[in-house]
Amino acid sequence: MKVKEYVKAKSLEEAYSLLKANPLNRVVGGGLWLKKGNMDLNMLIDLSGLGLDKIEEKDGFIEIGALVTLREVEKSELLQEAFHSLVSKAAGLVMGPAFRNIATIGGSVAGKLAFSDVITALLACNASLRFYPSGEKSLEEYLKEPGLSKEILTHIIVKQCHRLSFYKRVGLTELDYPIISVAITHCVKHDKYTVAVGSRAGVAALAEDVMKALEAGERDFEKVAKEVLKMKFNDSLASKAEYRAHLAEVYVRRGLEEVSK
Amino acid sequence: MLVKFKLNGLDVKYDIEPGEFLLDTLKEDVKSLKKGCDGSACGVCTVLLDGKPVLSCSLLTAKCDGHEITTVEGIQDVAEKVAECFGKEGADQCGYCNSAFALIIYALSKEYKNPTDEEIKRFLVGNLCRCTGYQSQFLAVKRYLGGLK
Structure with a gap:
């Protein structure tokens, strides 16, 4: 990979201005995907001096800076308390610590990585994203938009919430991309479920038909789980769509049972 | 630059x-x-x-x-102790992965005071070895950590 220039931005304004200046300019998070992408670039814009590497509590929400590494997400006490540690648990399943000490949560989310464990988990937490300069939108909304954002992701925001949670990823090996991931949260107080399925060989999405059935009061989880088959699953080298769908059905059922105990 | x-x-x-x-x-x-x-x-x-x-x-x-x-x-003393533990457990063959293992084991010992078996395995999961099948290395890590107490 050839890069002409590397700039450490002094402000978000400067970073955004540089990003817009050339379609081959990129903001760099951990940089892990640069090698895999193997694309020659004009400029890499480093945001590491801009305070985006913190996890902070603000008014009942947890704001995770985009440059927080997956290892920091995994070890964060704040995130271990929220959603029964759904997000920190999902982050901790990604590769080994040497990988997670480089990979950033912002890089995973902004890139809409289809196999991302943290995206699936954050979706089940109804996370929102803050972009510079346009402001906040839900992760769900961002994932439905075509393509990637041309703005700078600065924060991922989740509510401080004690919903019960379930996470399952299935991979051919520990270090392989998952062939399916399921994240479920259950707000016991309002009896509300949020169900997300990732690694469909497609970016994670909410299992809307499953959630509709639960919203309508259906609690036969075997029946409810079949609604996940209405999602789109794709073939890939790792797995056939049919197998992915079958796994999703099984783990949605098991997840619902677990968070309903 | x-x-x-x-x-x-x-x-x-x-x-x-x-x-x-x-x-x-x-x-x-x-x-x-x-x-x-x-x-x-x-x-x-x-x-x-x-x-x-x-x-x-x-x-x-x-x-x-x-x-x-x-x-x-930069961690020669630690590397020698790790190598000794690897030797006692038969945990190396070609030696290609050893430098990385010495570093990851050192990092583990700094991050965890008394890691459980599961914590040890999860910390080492990203370091592959083509030769040993990992069980001897796991025992070598336990031997090394035990020696630190």
């Missing part, structure tokens, strides 16, 4: 390409560094960045400016 950092306690500077990765920068000077998969998967290129394990094949050298890098040359 010029990048300055500490390497095993010594100040160094390198004139690098902006898109260069640390493994390629250091490989000629640091004999212990190995290029395995060169794709973030095998762990054989592990070094420590400010004491934390990272994959040098996937870390941009530019990001190391102002930081501290440690290779196995």
Whole structure:
């Protein structure tokens, strides 16, 4: 990979201005995907001096800076308390610590990585994203938009919430991309479920038909789980769509049972 | 572009390409560094960045400016003890993964006071070995950690 220039931005304004200046300019998070992408670039814009590497509590929400590494997400006490540690648990399943000490949560989310464990988990937490300069939108909304954002992701925001949670990823090996991931949260107080399925060989999405059935009061989880088959699953080298769908059905059922105990 | 950092306690500077990765920068000077998969998967290129394990094949050298890098040359005492434990458990054969294992085990001992078996396995999961099947290495790690108490 050839890069002409590397700039450490002094402000978000400067970073955004540089990003817009050339379609081959990129903001760099951990940089892990640069090698895999193997694309020659004009400029890499480093945001590491801009305070985006913190996890902070603000008014009942947890704001995770985009440059927080997956290892920091995994070890964060704040995130271990929220959603029964759904997000920190999902982050901790990604590769080994040497990988997670480089990979950033912002890089995973902004890139809409289809196999991302943290995206699936954050979706089940109804996370929102803050972009510079346009402001906040839900992760769900961002994932439905075509393509990637041309703005700078600065924060991922989740509510401080004690919903019960379930996470399952299935991979051919520990270090392989998952062939399916399921994240479920259950707000016991309002009896509300949020169900997300990732690694469909497609970016994670909410299992809307499953959630509709639960919203309508259906609690036969075997029946409810079949609604996940209405999602789109794709073939890939790792797995056939049919197998992915079958796994999703099984783990949605098991997840619902677990968070309903 | 010029990048300055500490390497095993010594100040160094390198004139690098902006898109260069640390493994390629250091490989000629640091004999212990190995290029395995060169794709973030095998762990054989592990070094420590400010004491934390990272994959040098996937870390941009530019990001190391102002930081501290440690290779196995910088933890020789620890490496010798780890090697002794590996020897006693039959935990190495070709030796290609050993430098990385010494560093990851050192990092484990710094992060966890009394790691459980599960914590040990999860910490080492990103370091592959083609030869041993991992059980002897796991026992070697336990022997090493036991020796620290």
